[in-house]
Amino acid sequence: MSYRTSRRALLKGGMAAGAFAATTGTARAAESDPLITEPQFWAQGFGDGVDATPYGLPIEFESDVIRRNVEWLTADTISSINFTPIHALDGTITPQGCAFERHHSGAIELRKDDYRLMINGLVDKPLVFTYDDLERFPRENHVYFCECAANSGMEWAGAQLNGAQFTHGMIHNMEYTGVPLKTLLTEAGLGAAGDLAGKWVYVEGADASSNGRSIPMEKALEDCLVAFKANGEALRKEHGYPVRLVVPGWEGNMWVKWLRRIEVMDAPVEAREETSKYTDTLADGTSRKWTWVMDAKSVITSPSPQSPITHGGGPLVISGLAWSGHGAITRVDVSKDGGKTWQTARLARPGEKRALTRFYLDTDWDGQEMLLQSRAIDDTGYVQPTKDQLREVRGLNSIYHNNGIQTWLVNPDGKAENVEVS
Amino acid sequence: MSYRTSRRALLKGGMAAGAFAATTGTARAAESDPLITEPQFWAQGFGDGVDATPYGLPIEFESDVIRRNVEWLTADTISSINFTPIHALDGTITPQGCAFERHHSGAIELRKDDYRLMINGLVDKPLVFTYDDLERFPRENHVYFCECAANSGMEWAGAQLNGAQFTHGMIHNMEYTGVPLKTLLTEAGLGAAGDLAGKWVYVEGADASSNGRSIPMEKALEDCLVAFKANGEALRKEHGYPVRLVVPGWEGNMWVKWLRRIEVMDAPVEAREETSKYTDTLADGTSRKWTWVMDAKSVITSPSPQSPITHGGGPLVISGLAWSGHGAITRVDVSKDGGKTWQTARLARPGEKRALTRFYLDTDWDGQEMLLQSRAIDDTGYVQPTKDQLREVRGLNSIYHNNGIQTWLVNPDGKAENVEVS
Structure with missing residues (x-):
């Protein structure tokens, strides 16, 4: 069976999920999308054989997904x-x-x-x-x-x-x-x-x-x-x-x-x-001293400053990581208003002892500013504190063991930045 | 605190696990091992900085741990x-x-x-x-x-x-x-x-x-x-x-x-x-046709022809993988005598649905020939069959869906080869 597109599909199909299109205005009709209507070069010839990658690396398009240092952090x-x-x-x-x-x-x-x-x-x-x-x-x-x-x-x-x-x-x-x-x-x-x-x-x-x-x-x-x-x-x-x-x-x-x-x-x-x-x-x-254990902590990985929202509103997956050196993560809450109100996120799998837990909040974005925060809770009942709560106890001289709640300001243009709320 | 070796340790310490040494005769006294008694070059200078590996690859010493093809299998x-x-x-x-x-x-x-x-x-x-x-x-x-x-x-x-x-x-x-x-x-x-x-x-x-x-x-x-x-x-x-x-x-x-x-x-x-x-x-x-599901199967990965035993006898970890397209692996048995007798292996973690399960048999090797086999059982109760049992039902014309029990002959020199037992 060779590739064929159904005429009916082309006529009826808009962009995915009309619900998004209505909000974002980015809908493109399939029939005017050359990636749908024209044969593409990658479908017309051979790709690489299995000898190309005895040990493989990421594809060139992902070349920015790498470890990065911060040059001013240490002398060398x-x-x-x-x-x-x-x-x-x-x-x-x-x-x-x-x-x-x-x-x-x-x-x-x-x-x-x-x-x-x-x-x-x-x-x-x-x-x-x-x-x-x-x-x-x-x-x-x-x-x-x-x-x-x-x-x-x-x-x-x-x-x-x-x-x-x-x-x-x-x-x-x-x-x-x-x-x-x-x-x-x-x-x-x-x-x-x-x-x-x-x-x-x-x-x-x-x-x-x-x-x-x-x-x-x-x-x-x-x-x-x-x-x-x-x-x-x-x-x-x-x-x-x-x-x-x-x-x-x-x-x-x-x-x-x-x-x-x-x-x-x-x-x-x-x-x-x-x-x-x-x-x-x-x-x-x-x-x-002897502050060995990494206390419960979490962070929203997307959206975040390096992972902005690329649409104008509608369905949005807020995702992040949570962990605790004391045990398993049992719950993660997410706030869109800097900690005034919280929603319980969905854990991708039940938390495992001393391992990362992925969480998601499947939500709708109204296109307005958000102050995104996440708050982890572990099976000892410990609740991740705010940065101010940590500072109250530990002062401002510390470098290590900052497990305070992180805030990202998401602007209406979808870009995010690192901020603090008190 | 700088590196120092305890004189007592050097005098008392032989090679690891005297139990092995007694069997293998490979014991070396720590005090005659220059890797213990002499300062090594890697402890006397700097290694690589963190800019060396924005995206890392395996160390050069592992260059044989790669995907390999079999040239005669397909035309190209x-x-x-x-x-x-x-x-x-x-x-x-x-x-x-x-x-x-x-x-x-x-x-x-x-x-x-x-x-x-x-x-x-x-x-x-x-x-x-x-x-x-x-x-x-x-x-x-x-x-x-x-x-x-x-x-x-x-x-x-x-x-x-x-x-x-x-x-x-x-x-x-x-x-x-x-x-x-x-x-x-x-x-x-x-x-x-x-x-x-x-x-x-x-x-x-x-x-x-x-x-x-x-x-x-x-x-x-x-x-x-x-x-x-x-x-x-x-x-x-x-x-x-x-x-x-x-x-x-x-x-x-x-x-x-x-x-x-x-x-x-x-x-x-x-x-x-x-x-x-x-x-x-x-x-x-x-x-x-429509033979979609991959039935329960297992294989011993070590020892195996590419992973021989490198000692003369004593403690030996036999390890392998088991899986089932129908569900989770609940048990893996290992035989050293070509299927006459079986021992239940230890699962590293409880089997997960449609995912690989690692098993280990921690055993003592007497330095004699072994006919190693593993047999997987999944949560439907299905038991991995022998190759002969499969052939009885399916004949010899098949290419796909061979989940028969694999046998490795391990020789007294520790080298293993692919064999069949009937």
């Missing part, structure tokens, strides 16, 4: 961060190719054959594992989000960055495959040293920064994974190939990449990355 | 297929970059702005949708497998291809975002023409092949998606950018790429792709 891109293009993604899985990176001394190249993981300290049987050894232990698969503690950090002082990618893009969500840290600690004879209460593990990477962090034993045994695959395939170089630590729900800095050593200790190290960095300075100059 | 790669490297993947998500392709006239390039989708035929209001129009309808997210009807087709005549990638790699599993086909059909006034019983939709793509297929209305309304994202990002060119049809659990040929037209009809078209192709010729020369 080697010690910098780039951002997931969350404004252009949907669903929940983040492809590794556009999942944000953060390095402290750059992304190193480490072969599987050169990989070693040592477990030492207060264990009965200190061990060194090769990569092949790790593959011989029982594995688990889990989807988890990884969020940098500094995600939205620039927003403490007010609306700064014009795009969800930059305000909230230090996050990704992948299906990890790895061995429970508990399994490896047990293999090394954990517990032989006595009571585990008050014990810690100190974890460090093979890069020059080492990025050492102390993790309380309770968390180490609960759900940490020594992971070697993400979204089915090997970790990317920039995500710690061949092995990184996964610390579900806790700040991304603890997810040590190129993981090379785990020491069981009876006290935390209080290393650089948990004292001068990754602590939260309060109004009185003292600092909160 | 434009009308050919390549295979997902399932032997090297874990978890369940297939990255788009290595998800198999099948084209009938090559992969075309179609811009979003040039995209049109027509719904015509027995509808009250024939419509043409632009890409932007589609984004205004309520969306859903679902993880589904897509399997070519010809997956494992070469194996009807006996063990042919030496690798899970080639015997079972015409499959991928992604999180799709799209609009239910039911929503768009309803928008076009489906039902105004009367009773839907016995009605069909005919779907075709914008490529030269058009690849038209007839789908019964019941399935069209059940769970088909008009999808524009996979694993969060835009579909890749080779997967139908910007829009493909998702027909959960049904053969991949029906998942029309570059979807351009959906006609509601009162009978199937009996087009080329559902008569001379994608039918199953039986022993008596007659053909089964």
Whole structure:
């Protein structure tokens, strides 16, 4: 059967969904649309064969859906961060190719054959594992989000960055495959040293920064994974190939990449990355430390400054992401008037523990200004706070752990900008 | 805190998991391993900054984890297929970059702005949708497998291809975002023409092949998606950018790429792709048609011919994938002796409807020959058959819908090969 268009269809068919056309005035009759009435070149010849893409990349038309850094944020891109293009993604899985990176001394190249993981300290049987050894232990698969503690950090002082990618893009969500840290600690004879209460593990990477962090034993045994695959395939170089630590729900800095050593200790190290960095300075100059968990948070990804509305009104899908380091998202509310009134959004799937949840509000836009906000609620009953509520408790000196409600001003022309409402 | 190794650890630590070492004789003392005792170059300088990978690719060391074709399978790669490297993947998500392709006239390039989708035929209001129009309808997210009807087709005549990638790699599993086909059909006034019983939709793509297929209305309304994202990002060119049809659990040929037209009809078209192709010729020369559903199936991905065992014995993870077009996988059994005895494998997560399920058997290998098999069971109670059971019913003329149990012979040297047992 060759391609044919029904005359009846052409005569009766306008643009999709007459309801939109009435509002927007963009209706075009199918019979005057050359993309319908004329044969197109792509239907008249061959496309690419299967040898063209042994490993594929996005089509050239999507070349703007990439990680981006902010040049003024750090002194050098080697010690910098780039951002997931969350404004252009949907669903929940983040492809590794556009999942944000953060390095402290750059992304190193480490072969599987050169990989070693040592477990030492207060264990009965200190061990060194090769990569092949790790593959011989029982594995688990889990989807988890990884969020940098500094995600939205620039927003403490007010609306700064014009795009969800930059305000909230230090996050990704992948299906990890790895061995429970508990399994490896047990293999090394954990517990032989006595009571585990008050014990810690100190974890460090093979890069020059080492990025050492102390993790309380309770968390180490609960759900940490020594992971070697993400979204089915090997970790990317920039995500710690061949092995990184996964610390579900806790700040991304603890997810040590190129993981090379785990020491069981009876006290935390209080290393650089948990004292001068990754602590939260309060109004009185003292600092909160051990603020590991990423509290419930959400953001509207579309419409947003990088994803404007492209029609004049009518049906509109408002979409975004919600997550909680404490558990599963149970509800997300959306406001169009800066928090005065709220509607409950639709969750695409039931929230999963410590993983991103996609939400949608299927609505009609009247073409007028909106002050869009989203508010996440998790299964502990915690409700995402406003930025002002956070500032009341934490002052203005913080960088990390800003989970305040984000506001986008959507103008009648469909363009959106980052604003704050009080 | 700088990197330091504990002298005690070095003295006490052998290779990982002494239990393995005892069997394999590969133990190396940490103190004689320069990767432990010497500072390594990757810890002494900077790695790459975050500008290096605006959109990332796998690290060079994973360059063999790619789609591969089989040159003799079709006349030209434009009308050919390549295979997902399932032997090297874990978890369940297939990255788009290595998800198999099948084209009938090559992969075309179609811009979003040039995209049109027509719904015509027995509808009250024939419509043409632009890409932007589609984004205004309520969306859903679902993880589904897509399997070519010809997956494992070469194996009807006996063990042919030496690798899970080639015997079972015409499959991928992604999180799709799209609009239910039911929503768009309803928008076009489906039902105004009367009773839907016995009605069909005919779907075709914008490529030269058009690849038209007839789908019964019941399935069209059940769970088909008009999808524009996979694993969060835009579909890749080779997967139908910007829009493909998702027909959960049904053969991949029906998942029309570059979807351009959906006609509601009162009978199937009996087009080329559902008569001379994608039918199953039986022993008596007659053909089964409308064999849409992909029955329950499984395969062990490791160990397998492309993923040999690299140690001499002891702890071994046997891993694989299972799926069913009818529903969710509820159980997978693994045999080491060619089907004489079976052990129930561990499912990494509860089976999800029409999606891949990862299974593991954590076992000890005695270093002797194994005849590895896996057997999937779905929530309808269906048990994956042997190849001989299939041949008894279907003869030897078939290409499509071979869901028989696969056997890998694992030799004492750890290498595996494709064999058949009767």
